[in-house]
Amino acid sequence: xxxxxxxxxxxxxxxxxxxxxxxxxxxxxxxxxxxxxxxxxxxxxxxxxxxxxxxxxxxxxxxxxxxxxxxxxxxxxxxxxxxxxxxxxxxxxxxxxxxxxxxxxxxxxxxxxxxxxxxxxxxxxxxxxxxxxxxxxxxxxxxxxxxxxxxxxxxxxxxxxxxxxxxxxxxxxxxxxxxxxxxxxxxxxxxxxxxxxxxxxxxxxxxxxxxxxxxxxxxxxxxxxxxxxxxxxxxxxxxxxxxxxxxx
Amino acid sequence: xxxxxxxxxxxxxxxxxxxxxxxxxxxxxxxxxxxxxxxxxxxxxxxxxxxxxxxxxxxxxxxxxxxxxxxxxxxxxxxxxxxxxxxxxxxxxxxxxxxxxxxxxxxxxxxxxxxxxxxxxxxxxxxxxxxxxxxxxxxxxxxxxxxxxxxxxxxxxxxxxxxxxxxxxxxxxxxxxxxxxxxxxxxxxxxxxxxxxxxxxxxxxxxxxxxxxxxxxxxxxxxxxxxxxxxxxxxxxxxxxxxxxxxx
DNA sequence: TGTTTGCAGTTTGTAGGACAAACTTACGTT
DNA sequence: AACGTAAGTTTGTCCTACAAACTGCAAACA
Numbered sequence: 001x002x003x004x005x006x007x008x009x010x011x012x013x014x015x016x017x018x019x020x021x022x023x024x025x026x027x028x029x030x031x032x033x034x035x036x037x038x039x040x041x042x043x044x045x046x047x048x049x050x051x052x053x054x055x056x057x058x059x060x061x062x063x064x065x066x067x068x069x070x071x072x073x074x075x076x077x078x079x080x081x082x083x084x085x086x087x088x089x090x091x092x093x094x095x096x097x098x099x100x101x102x103x104x105x106x107x108x109x110x111x112x113x114x115x116x117x118x119x120x121x122x123x124x125x126x127x128x129x130x131x132x133x134x135x136x137x138x139x140x141x142x143x144x145x146x147x148x149x150x151x152x153x154x155x156x157x158x159x160x161x162x163x164x165x166x167x168x169x170x171x172x173x174x175x176x177x178x179x180x181x182x183x184x185x186x187x188x189x190x191x192x193x194x195x196x197x198x199x200x201x202x203x204x205x206x207x208x209x210x211x212x213x214x215x216x217x218x219x220x221x222x223x224x225x226x227x228x229x230x231x232x233x234x235x236x237x238x239x240x241x242x243x244x245x246x247x248x
Numbered sequence: 249x250x251x252x253x254x255x256x257x258x259x260x261x262x263x264x265x266x267x268x269x270x271x272x273x274x275x276x277x278x279x280x281x282x283x284x285x286x287x288x289x290x291x292x293x294x295x296x297x298x299x300x301x302x303x304x305x306x307x308x309x310x311x312x313x314x315x316x317x318x319x320x321x322x323x324x325x326x327x328x329x330x331x332x333x334x335x336x337x338x339x340x341x342x343x344x345x346x347x348x349x350x351x352x353x354x355x356x357x358x359x360x361x362x363x364x365x366x367x368x369x370x371x372x373x374x375x376x377x378x379x380x381x382x383x384x385x386x387x388x389x390x391x392x393x394x395x396x397x398x399x400x401x402x403x404x405x406x407x408x409x410x411x412x413x414x415x416x417x418x419x420x421x422x423x424x425x426x427x428x429x430x431x432x433x434x435x436x437x438x439x440x441x442x443x444x445x446x447x448x449x450x451x452x453x454x455x456x457x458x459x460x461x462x463x464x465x466x467x468x469x470x471x472x473x474x475x476x477x478x479x480x481x482x483x484x485x486x487x488x489x490x491x492x493x494x495x496x
Numbered sequence: 497t498g499t500t501t502g503c504a505g506t507t508t509g510t511a512g513g514a515c516a517a518a519c520t521t522a523c524g525t526t
Numbered sequence: 527a528a529c530g531t532a533a534g535t536t537t538g539t540c541c542t543a544c545a546a547a548c549t550g551c552a553a554a555c556a
Contacts, residue, residue, distance in 0.1 A: 024329060025539070026317075050508070060540045062310050065509095069274075069314045073321030081272060082508055082547045097409045108352045161345045167415065273510070298537070308511045313538095330518045330537055 029057050029067035037076050037087055038176040039142065044089035044234055048077065074170050088174070092227050098175060099223035105168050106155065107215040113158035114203045114211040121158035122204055128154045129200055136193055141183040145176065148183070151196060158203070177234065178226045184236060192222070277305050277315035285324050285335055286424040287390065292337035292482055296325065322418050336422070340475045346423055347471035353416050354403065355463040361406035362451045362459040369406035370452055376402045377448055384441055389431040393424065396431070399444060406451070425482065426474045432484060440470070 033053070036042050054064050068085055071077045077085045090098070113121065128151040135143050152172060156165035172179075183189060195218050202211040228237045281301070284290050302312050316333055319325045325333045338346070361369065376399040383391050400420060404413035420427075431437060443466050450459040476485045 049506095051506095062313075062541090063539060065310070066314055066317045069317035070321050073318050079508095083549095084508060094411075097411050100409055101411050101415065104352060104356045161348055163342075163345050163349050167349065310512090311510060327537095331520095332537060 025059055026063050026066040026070070029059055029064060030070045032057060033067060033071055034074075034076060034173065037071070038173055038180070039145075040177050040180060040234075042087045044087050044177070046087045047083075048085045048087065050084065075174050090174075090178075090230055092231050095175070095178070095227045095230050096223070098171065099219060099226060102168070102171050102175070103216055103219040103223070105164060105171065106152070106219060107212045109156050109159035109161070109164055109168060110199065110203060110215045111208050111212045112160060112164075113155055114206050114208045116158065116160050117204070117206050118158065118160070121154070121160075125151070125154040125158060125200055125203070129197060132193060132196065136189065141180060144183045144189065145180045148179065148196075149176070155203070175226065178229050181229050181234060181236060182222070182225060188225075195221075273307055274311045274314040274318070277307055277312060278318045280305060281315060281319055282322075282324060282421065285319070286421055286428070287393075288425050288428060288482075290335045292335050292425070294335045295331075296333045296335065298332065323422050338422075338426075338478055340479050343423070343426070343475045343478050344471065346419065347467060347474060350416070350419055350423070351464055351467040351471070353412060353419065354400070354467060355460045357404050357407035357409070357412055357416060358447065358451060358463045359456050359460045360408060360412075361403055362454050362456045364406065364408050365452070365454050366406065366408070369402070369408075373399070373402040373406060373448055373451065377445060380441060380444065384437065389428060392431045392437065393428045396427065396444075397424070403451070423474060426477050429477050429482060429484060430470070430473060436473075443469075 033042075042048065050061055050064060050068075053068075054061055057064060068077065068079070072079055072085070076088055078088055079085045113125075128147065132144075132147045132151060135147050139147065149172060153165070153169065156168040159165065195214070199211065199214045199218060202214055229235070231237065281290075290296065298309060298312060298316075301316075302309055305312060316325065316327070320327055320333070324336055326336055327333045361373075376395065380392075380395045380399060383395050387395065397420060401413070401417065404416040407413065443462070447459065447462045447466060450462055477483070479485065
């Protein structure tokens with residue numbers, strides 16, 4: 001966190017938003033904690049003490065606890081009755097299940113995207129691809145994580161199904177740390193980028209069957225890779241890398 | 249609710265459970281409120297006042313609010329900044345999106361079930377089918393709702409993917425009221441029951457393709473029916489029925 | 497010596513009250 | 527009749543407090 005003492009920052013630049021709905025304090029806290037978990041600032045399996053989180057975020061315990069309930073529902077933390085919140089740690093099998101679910105949902109989203117082909121969504125997807133290309137060589141892993149998430153978000157949005165998009169967003173949050181670690185291998189990234197570009201073209205071409213096939217293959221590939229990362233204890237397998245170097 | 253004044257009941261028959269995990273007060277409250285929403289005791293679009301809910305459940309405001317956060321994350325209620333929680337009311341388009349998602353998830357679950365064919369899961373599925381048959385003529389709509397939910401839960405469980413099962417459970421909660429209303433038409437129920445039996449047989453036979461096909465067709469059929477119910481204002485379309493006769 | 501029992505210390509679960517901010521409604525004015 | 531203002535109500539947030547439960551350590555026992 002960057003705002004040290006008083007309240008959460010980010011509340012100052014409200015700049016005349018009228019339709020902005022969820023600006024409650026608890027949602028800001030939830031966003032902060034979510035980011036901290038996603039980027040590995042809080043490690044999987046780590047015990048979180050409410051007292052410390054209150055000091056970190058600068059909010060009171062009731063507000064913090066409401067935020068924790070949201071994160072709990074998202075599966076990012078788990079709470080045992082009198083032992084407090086713990087950052088969710090995935091087992092290899094759980095990663096397989098999660099990626100199986102992602103395969104189904106995301107290939108369907110991509111297929112729907114290819115079927116609808118709404119111009120605005122296509123433009124948005126192209127924009128995220130361009131950003132990925134710009135970052136390909138110079139971007140930090142955190143940059144790449146965000147850019148990749150934007151790409152997947154654009155695909156989910158292009159499906160035209162808000163529930164599907166929301167579901168996928170939650171799913172991506174649960175595996176973001178794994179992706180983040182995976183992004184530290186630059187040579188692998190080239191291959192992934194090429195795949196993302198190919199899949200984008202299939203969508204734009206409106207080839208539903210090809211889109212679904214490419215997507216399924218892509219997710220199968222990175223799924224096995226994700227399992228490997230978790231098996232190595234949330235580290236890049238085969239290296240002595242301690243990974244997740246203080247993202248911020 | 250049935251326990252009028254002091255605390256929530258259901259806490260008495262703990263009977264030496266050791267592995268029971270989530271018995272916090274807020275989870276009990278969440279369960280109660282969830283049931284009230286699912287069965288239409290709280291109508292879609294209804295404003296919920298925290299004060300009243302506190303009196304109804306007999307818990308304090310902090311506990312209640314934490315429970316509301318969970319329900320909010322499940323999509324059963326929505327909260328606007330200073331206007332309090334509102335029971336989610338689906339538009340016809342939202343129903344379509346929800347059922348599209350259900351079609352993808354549940355047909356995949358059924359297909360996985362047909363692929364794995366684990367004996368325990370098959371036995372559990374048969375048991376839910378038997379219960380449905382027993383209730384077919386004599387059961388109340390609420391009985392049928394629960395029995396049908398058990399059937400779908402058994403299918404989700406048979407997929408072997410806990411995340412998929414959990415996802416489907418949340419999805420079913422969001423459309424439970426629609427199903428509940430639909431179950432008031434007994435002649436339709438016969439057809440649905442026949443379909444459920446056919447799909448079960450396909451799973452047991454291990455015919456993945458047939459399973460997926462049957463499931464997709466089934467969900468398409470009840471999806472259009474669900475849309476009709478919402479279009480009629482959460483009433484059975486074509487009748488003057490006021491529906492949802494005080495479930496309890 | 498190894499196991500168990502008992503006792504702090506700490507953390508969470510729950511409760512009640514309090515105050516500010518914001519929305520809703522009704523009323524009075526122009 | 528339309529607008530602006532004021533009261534009442536509800537939510538958002540916070541503080542304090544206490545009971546329940548878990549943790550760890552030390553002492554007593556076999």
